[in-house]
Amino acid sequence: GVGRGLPAALPGRVVRVITTTDLGFAWTAMRTSWGMCGTSTGVARILKFERERQPTVWLDAGDLTVGAAAQLRGERPWQEAASLPLSAAAAGNHDFDEGAAALNAAARRLPFPLLCANVSAGLPGHVLLETPCGPLGVIGLTHPFVHLFADVPEPVSETGGVVRALAQDLRASGARWVIVLLHEGVTWWPAAPVGTRQSQLVRLASAWAGEADLIVGGHTPAGWTGAIGGTPAGHPYAFASTVLVADLPCDAGGAVIRGLFKVPADEPVPPGPAALAVQEAERRIIGESRHTWLSRTAVGRYLPDLIAAALAEASGAEAAFVPPGKHVTQAPLDGCVSAVAAGSVSELDLVRIFGGHDPPVVTELEPGEFDRMVRAHDALAAPGSRAGDAVWWNWCRMPSGTQRRAGEPRTVAMLPSALPVARDLLRRELSVEPAGTCVIEACARLLNRGHSPGT
Incomplete structure (x- = not known):
């Protein structure tokens, strides 16, 4: 009881x-x-x-x-x-x-x-x-x-x-x-x-x-x-x-x-509109994952990297940047803040991760800025970085997820919610354009193709 x-x-x-x-x-x-x-x-x-x-x-x-x-x-x-x-x-x-x-x-x-x-x-x-x-x-x-x-x-x-x-x-x-x-x-x-x-x-x-x-x-x-x-x-x-x-x-x-x-996983009786919407999205299967992906450090399949690959797939950008704190779906009772389990993937699984069906945005960076942005993020997000404790967006102390399709990427995709983080890291304004297709559909395509780290 x-x-x-x-x-x-x-x-x-x-x-x-x-x-x-x-x-x-x-x-x-x-x-x-x-x-x-x-x-x-x-x-x-x-x-x-x-x-x-x-x-x-x-x-x-x-x-x-x-x-x-x-x-x-x-x-x-x-x-x-x-x-x-x-x-x-x-x-x-x-x-x-x-x-x-x-x-x-x-x-x-x-x-x-x-x-x-x-x-x-x-x-x-x-x-x-x-x-x-x-x-x-x-x-x-x-x-x-x-x-x-x-x-x-x-x-x-x-x-x-x-x-x-x-x-x-x-x-x-x-x-x-x-x-x-x-x-x-x-x-x-x-x-x-x-x-x-x-x-x-x-x-x-x-x-x-x-x-x-x-x-x-x-x-x-x-x-x-x-x-x-x-x-x-x-x-x-x-x-x-x-x-x-x-x-x-x-x-x-x-x-x-x-x-x-x-807390027990009791269901509301009867379910209200919010619960019904979630349950219906869970029944809609849109993909299949061969692997389990986790937002937790020191794992072989790091979910923020899959998210970055989906952003690049959806936008056609040369790179993608993912602050992991923007994609949290669960409490870290095991140290993990989001996951895609091996097997059937529902619309709910990906809506929880991406926050909806909106397309990514793409910004154009100067040479060297992508690497500088990633290094700055990961230095602040390192668990030992006390300087990062007072940074307003830095509550998820894990490395960024990235995807690189060019040696010196100039166009970089991210979700709109990540844009303030990128501006803060680069210390300048960034102009963006919405680009590509729904990132949830792009992620489902990657999973159905058996996407693995490095591909």
Whole structure:
């Protein structure tokens, strides 16, 4: 049963907190390299079980509606988000993809508050939740570089003062505890299964960590538990693969983090429009792969290289560039963030990887720029590069995927989402043109031909 994985509350602990992040991938169970992923329905079942044992709240650290369902339907699954028994959530960077006005309109339809204290976007910054054991204050912070991901105002530079004022307001209003939801996480990389470094997260949160009884992160797909400035902190693996569980004490004071626990792959009954769209795409078989491809370092068939080959195939460009963080489909419980398994390949498998059916874009580079761009990316993305920890796009510490069809490539294909990364690496503006055919169809052709590394 669900409850076997979660321990009973410790003596003297009266409220349980279950947290998730990046739920947008989790409307129905999908396969990963480590098995079937959990679902938001599975989290809801955990919540129901826990509420039979003690008062329990469910909080989310942001990115509620990004993922395959939105890409397949052409609209965000806010209807499904509104059905979740969440108590509160922070706004993630992808929640702002369509702009602050669209997010505000969606947030007004939610039965729980969507919080954003560090960007002037029309959302509340904090909320006081009533529990049977007393009021619980929650503060929400979006990603500190959200303005580089989406067309929204730049976050406030002095977050410490903002959190301090909100925490004081919550405690003056009777809050026994204060939790901060921050849509940012630790630096991580594939290891056994993952390695982590928290120095950048500490830098972001140290000015206000003492105001909170618990800090819950998100954004990055890997899980982590620890402390920041003496305050218990952590974040679950993303996409409802795990929940982070913490217990709050009878008296005011710090939480006790109980750990990360896997979420069951429960299907929604009946399935909503988002789940149906995903399930239908999974039934549409469009290719066959002779091999398994993984987005994980030190593997023979590196999925970002296959993605690069598909971009070159679709566009006819002389080379292709793939930052692996733009193609994440799963939480790295085994160190892997996306996979194409050997055997039948569905439309869903490739929509999850490419983000939709749009063609790539092609830019023209000067001699030597392609190699310079790749070297710069891979130096920053190396796990040991502390200089890369503060780079806004650099949360996936793996080498770029590349395809080269000319000794000195001048035309380079990439997905539109990778263009800001390329501009950042080359430190100049790049003009682009849409080119070629659907990259999903090109990838299916490569797989059907038995594509292998180096071909």
